[in-house]
Amino acid sequence: MPIENIPEIYIKDQKESLDLFVYDFKMTSDVVKSKVNLGMNMFSFLQVGKKQVHFAGTSVSVNKEQSLLLKKGNWLWTELLDTDLVYNCKLFFFSEKILAEFLKKHSQSKNVVIEKPPYFIIKNDKYISSYLNSLSTIGNAPPIFMENLLAVKFEELMLYLLQKYGNKFEDYLHSLVISKSSPFKKIVESTIHSNLKLEEIAFLCHMSLSTFKRHFINVYNESPGKWLKDKRLQKAKETLAQGDLKPTDIYLDFGYNNLSNFSIAFKNKFGISPSEMQA
CATH class of the missing domain: 1.10.10.60 (Homeodomain-like)
Structure with missing residues (x-):
């Protein structure tokens, strides 16, 4: 089975070096344990279907009631249709540079962060639903504005999740910038x-x-x-x-x-x- 390099396969201009990127992923058939090289950390907002992912040392399953924040690296992804005929997942990628800038600006943590699981489960709520609608709306914005709009939307989302999950989420974000390979x-x-x-x-x-x-x-x-x-x-x-x-x-x-x-x-x-x- 070939390895999919994500988000590279979704980016039209391969010469671009993006810090933020949004992609609407849809499919009409089940995919079982596809090999994915995730080149950027990524939010996976599952809207229709079921998802299971395996990473080094762990695995997790979610349905449309939950979303995931995934650490970059090698994953095995299983994505399954639900009662609907189309699997729908909005993906929001962000670079380590953007994350480091956010933490420098907003993090209050002074603790030494130990290595965390490579995923963080987010419970979908009314805010997440509204947020995804707003991401879809700005998808029609001219390219010249898109970078700044996504920067604002990224900061908005991260601040909301910090408020919702507190130190647990903040520590997880710090763990994403710790360079450690799993034994x-x-x-x-x-x-x-x-x-x-x-x-x-x-x-x-x-x-x-x-x-x-x-x-x-x-x-x-x-x-x-x-x-x-x-x-x-x-x-x-x-x-x-x-x-x-x-x-x-x-x-x-x-x-x-x-x-x-x-x-x-x-x-x-x-x-x-x-x-x-x-x-």
Whole structure:
């Protein structure tokens, strides 16, 4: 699957170096775990549909009741249609330069900010709805005015979210300008309870599949395929032992395409079938 460089693929004049950019993203079919290299931090205002994103070490799902602020970097995006036939999401990109200027002007924080999750969930409300309408309105403004208008709209939005979420949001903004790469082991071990493929995990680690496999063996002294299979089966066993879920509820979550393959792998490892765990 090709890697999409966003927002570059949406910008008509590739020679432009934009600090702020708005794009209306629409689609008419589901997209599952597309590879996205996000070149700028981005607000994703989901208006119609459902969205799930995987980043190094974490994942999050939202519907049209919520929006996301996402950190730049490599993501796996799943975007699903809801009852409507068109998925609709307004994207608002901003550069680190613009963010740093905003923080210098408005931030009161003197604390040392630790690394935060790469996303911030925003609950949609009447203000957000009104704000998105205003963004659509200025989309028809002449290009000569657009840069200044977007600068005003960006500051307005950030001030509102600071007022709404307080220190939690302010600390998150500071974390966006902390240059830290997520440790390899943190990313790998966060994918144990997931159905991500090796190629997708390698992408989140900013590695080719062959480089990822070599590095994995150096770190864990075992092939990634075998290591992940064993860890996921162990996690599946622990999940079934709790008694709340059945094998039919979890096999997809642990990377198996069908219940039969999951049952065979489980029995080969533990000597009993998944259903016997709950007998």
